[in-house]
Amino acid sequence: MNAIALDHGCYSGSAAPPRLRRAMTDAAATTAAGFADLIGRVAAHGDRAAFASLFDHFAPRVKSYMLRLGAEPRQAEELAQETLLTVWRKAAAFDRAKAAPSTWIFTIARNLRIDAARRARHAEPLEDPSDAPDAEPAPDAVLAAAQSEGLIRNALGKLPPEQAEVVRLSFFSDKPHSEIAEQLSLPLGTVKSRLRLAMGRLRDLLGDLA
Numbered sequence: 001m002n003a004i005a006l007d008h009g010c011y012s013g014s015a016a017p018p019r020l021r022r023a024m025t026d027a028a029a030t031t032a033a034g035f036a037d038l039i040g041r042v043a044a045h046g047d048r049a050a051f052a053s054l055f056d057h058f059a060p061r062v063k064s065y066m067l068r069l070g071a072e073p074r075q076a077e078e079l080a081q082e083t084l085l086t087v088w089r090k091a092a093a094f095d096r097a098k099a100a101p102s103t104w105i106f107t108i109a110r111n112l113r114i115d116a117a118r119r120a121r122h123a124e125p126l127e128d129p130s131d132a133p134d135a136e137p138a139p140d141a142v143l144a145a146a147q148s149e150g151l152i153r154n155a156l157g158k159l160p161p162e163q164a165e166v167v168r169l170s171f172f173s174d175k176p177h178s179e180i181a182e183q184l185s186l187p188l189g190t191v192k193s194r195l196r197l198a199m200g201r202l203r204d205l206l207g208d209l210a
Contacts, residue, residue: 035101036094043091055084058102062109069113079116083109089176115178119188155202163198166191 038054041047059080066076086108094104156164169180177195181188 032096032100032102036096039087039091039094039101039104040096042088043094051084051088054087054105058087058105059084062106065106065109066113071113071116075116079109079112082112086112112178115181115188159198159201163194163201166194167198167202170195 035054035057038047038050041050042054062083063076063080066079067073071079083105087105090108094101099107156167159167165184166180169175169183170177175183177188177191180186181191184191
């Protein structure tokens with residue numbers, strides 16, 4: 001998991017002890033307006049101290065929410081961290097005129113839980129039965145095999161359109177898999193399967209073209 005989530009105590013950059021720092025920031029985070037201001041600071045400046053305050057307050061509450069929804073403790077912890085990481089990445093999308101901070105954050109959490117439950121219920125078979133569930137080729141290693149951008153475009157053009165699309169969204173638009181699934185209205189398992197197949201094919205194509 002990202003160090004932002006696991007080691008949020010290092011965010012403030014202040015020499016103040018963690019307990020004192022939390023006491024100083026908790027006062028600003030006791031109202032909806034305070035939480036909205038913290039999110040705004042994250043959006044505007046990547047403010048790690050503000051994010052640490054949001055994490056301290058919401059992560060345990062989101063975890064408890066996940067447990068109430070039936071998640072196992074480990075999954076609840078992972079989903080709570082993923083929720084707060086999404087807050088970090090998408091802070092600029094928050095609109096205090098449309099929703100309270102807690103409503104926005106718990107909506108993110110709920111959507112992540114729905115995605116996780118859907119994956120558990122509907123784990124999809126691989127699109128190619130001959131494709132073994134090996135580790136996905138490292139994207140950087142695959143793309144580094146190309147000697148020019150033209151080779152990469154040429155190789156992408158030889159992929160099935162649905163595979164090329166997930167590669168572009170994942171590695172060139174830097175979208176997480178869950179966001180790609182939402183954008184394309186696909187199950188997350190399908191996105192991962194297409195990406196795995198595409199990366200295996202790109203490895204072969206770039207080896208031929210390089």
